[in-house]
Amino acid sequence: MCGIVGAVAQRNIVPILLEGLKRLEYRGYDSCGVAVNSQGLKRARSVARVAELEREVEQTGFAGSAGIAHTRWATHGAPATNNAHPHFSSGKHGENFIGVVHNGIIENYESIRDELKAKGYHFESQTDTEVVAHLVNDSYDGDLLRTVQKVVKRLTGAFAIAVFCKDEPERVIGARLGCPLIVGLGHGENFLASDAMALAGTTDQIIYLEEGDVVDVKREGVRIFDRDDQEVQRKAQTVTAYSGAIDLGPYRHYMQKEIFEQPRAITDTLEGVQGFVPDLFGQRAEEVFGQIDAVQILACGTSYYSGMTAKYWLESVAGLPTSVEIASEYRYRTPAVNPNALIVVISQSGETADTLAALKYAKELGHKHSIAICNVATSAMVRETELAYLTRAGAEIGVASTKAFTTQLTALFLLTLTLAKMRGRLSAEEEQQQLRNLRHLPTALQSVLALEPQVIAWAEAFARKENALFLGRGLHYPIALEGALKLKEISYIHAEAYPAGELKHGPLALVTAEMPVVTVAPNDALIEKLKSNMQEVRARGGQLYVFADGDSHISSSEGVHVIRMPEHYGLLSPILHVVPLQLLAYHTALARGTDVDKPRNLAKSVTVE
Numbered sequence: 001m002c003g004i005v006g007a008v009a010q011r012n013i014v015p016i017l018l019e020g021l022k023r024l025e026y027r028g029y030d031s032c033g034v035a036v037n038s039q040g041l042k043r044a045r046s047v048a049r050v051a052e053l054e055r056e057v058e059q060t061g062f063a064g065s066a067g068i069a070h071t072r073w074a075t076h077g078a079p080a081t082n083n084a085h086p087h088f089s090s091g092k093h094g095e096n097f098i099g100v101v102h103n104g105i106i107e108n109y110e111s112i113r114d115e116l117k118a119k120g121y122h123f124e125s126q127t128d129t130e131v132v133a134h135l136v137n138d139s140y141d142g143d144l145l146r147t148v149q150k151v152v153k154r155l156t157g158a159f160a161i162a163v164f165c166k167d168e169p170e171r172v173i174g175a176r177l178g179c180p181l182i183v184g185l186g187h188g189e190n191f192l193a194s195d196a197m198a199l200a201g202t203t204d205q206i207i208y209l210e211e212g213d214v215v216d217v218k219r220e221g222v223r224i225f226d227r228d229d230q231e232v233q234r235k236a237q238t239v240t241a242y243s244g245a246i247d248l249g250p251y252r253h254y255m256q257k258e259i260f261e262q263p264r265a266i267t268d269t270l271e272g273v274q275g276f277v278p279d280l281f282g283q284r285a286e287e288v289f290g291q292i293d294a295v296q297i298l299a300c301g302t303s304y305y306s307g308m309t310a311k312y313w314l315e316s317v318a319g320l321p322t323s324v325e326i327a328s329e330y331r332y333r334t335p336a337v338n339p340n341a342l343i344v345v346i347s348q349s350g351e352t353a354d355t356l357a358a359l360k361y362a363k364e365l366g367h368k369h370s371i372a373i374c375n376v377a378t379s380a381m382v383r384e385t386e387l388a389y390l391t392r393a394g395a396e397i398g399v400a401s402t403k404a405f406t407t408q409l410t411a412l413f414l415l416t417l418t419l420a421k422m423r424g425r426l427s428a429e430e431e432q433q434q435l436r437n438l439r440h441l442p443t444a445l446q447s448v449l450a451l452e453p454q455v456i457a458w459a460e461a462f463a464r465k466e467n468a469l470f471l472g473r474g475l476h477y478p479i480a481l482e483g484a485l486k487l488k489e490i491s492y493i494h495a496e497a498y499p500a501g502e503l504k505h506g507p508l509a510l511v512t513a514e515m516p517v518v519t520v521a522p523n524d525a526l527i528e529k530l531k532s533n534m535q536e537v538r539a540r541g542g543q544l545y546v547f548a549d550g551d552s553h554i555s556s557s558e559g560v561h562v563i564r565m566p567e568h569y570g571l572l573s574p575i576l577h578v579v580p581l582q583l584l585a586y587h588t589a590l591a592r593g594t595d596v597d598k599p600r601n602l603a604k605s606v607t608v609e
């Protein structure tokens, strides 16, 4: 999604702004731009990559000591240069007087645009953002801070903005409501960004702004005002988490790096876990867990599939009735509410607009308790839930989520066993066994990662296909769904997943010799049923690509290709089985030459509805 960088310094800040944009590229974007305040506002915008923008800027000798920059993911108006940010406003104070960059959506932009058009303002773009530039221009009273404070009160929706003004060359004003915005503190220079990652290498002193904050960024310091315009002090934190994240090391893509980081990410996520105790989830967890009698999971995308997997665990192990729902659906329907159902929001970023809205809605509906499973400690979701478990995947840059998923599953497994134990459904012996399994998980994952060369051999065949089916059963049905999602996201091959038992009710009609059918085959209670489903595919000439547990007695034969996994890993098996599916998607995409880390039309952190 969109990214913001802003800076006020003594030196030329253009390289810092461009570097910041590069660091935000991972969020997904379709155009970009940068503007400086140097004897007037000047800007450069591009519908190409940031590297192109950089070349353009280098050729023109573009420089300045205060500026704003942006990567845009189109919502209102096509990805075209005139819609790219920064947007400028000319009007009663002269040419190019105000410049703005914006993340999120201004919901009431149409009425404001009509009002401003009636006053004679000329709109160059189809964006909602341009109204902010003109509105600041129209309301300008000689002080940009005061003006922005006035203007944000007229805006509805969710947004983060950075604004500057020709007449106040050493100042950038930021404001946030519903979208993240941070302040970076330097020596005699200060910064703004939508994500601390943008400032990695520039400063590690970060202030996370709160909802409704407006910040006045100057060279000599920053001043922060809350939604009632009262000056407030917000503590700076040292954020070093991102320093190594940008380094690709021996890998070709972030996605590959992140797949291989999974053993480390899970080890970190399990740090300090000695047993299945409520304290892991927050101080009030014991009291809260004692009051709930059901679970309602809300999430989007890959996080939704980790929630689907957790449903199988929570019902079978903890005995808790569990519903899982896509957040964008839940937020707009009228569910029958059980106020004692624990709301579990799952999110890598903690900022996904639909999941946040679903959480707020669940609270309005009367749900008493909530927990976030999240990878970002400072995110809105962690702030807005009563309890939290932080996955320690580290920054995930590839748009296709990998290590976030397996660490979410790890956290959800901890939650399941903690609830099971509290409900008297976990013996001391079982607890010890599950703890041993968890501790051994990173090593087991290493042996799955070692299968990469075999997966590469399959990827060559997949790269020539336009369709693929994924099958799984029970606990591994969500893993089949996640495998299909990975393949479609980055290789653009149409992929669908089905619970294998459902094959004969429709998808079998698609099976021909041209259709690869990926089968997730753990040696669990359903293995014989799954083998029958595989026969249904073979009988129609379909090509089976099976990830089979070492002890499942499935071997290669004509039309049946098998990659042998380690022996069955019990309840934690989904965490192992998803990894070869991630590798298959990655290597297929590589063979097809797609932009693996930045797949077309997708964004990393979807902060708009």
Ligand code: G6P
Pocket (backbone or CB within 6 Å): 300, 301, 302, 303, 346, 347, 348, 349, 350, 351, 352, 355, 399, 400, 401, 602, 603, 604, 605, 606
């Ligand atoms: C986007 C990303 C997905 C992610 C989903 C939910 O669509 O491309 O990879 O699974 O958002 O994101 P979250 O941060 O809430 O887990």
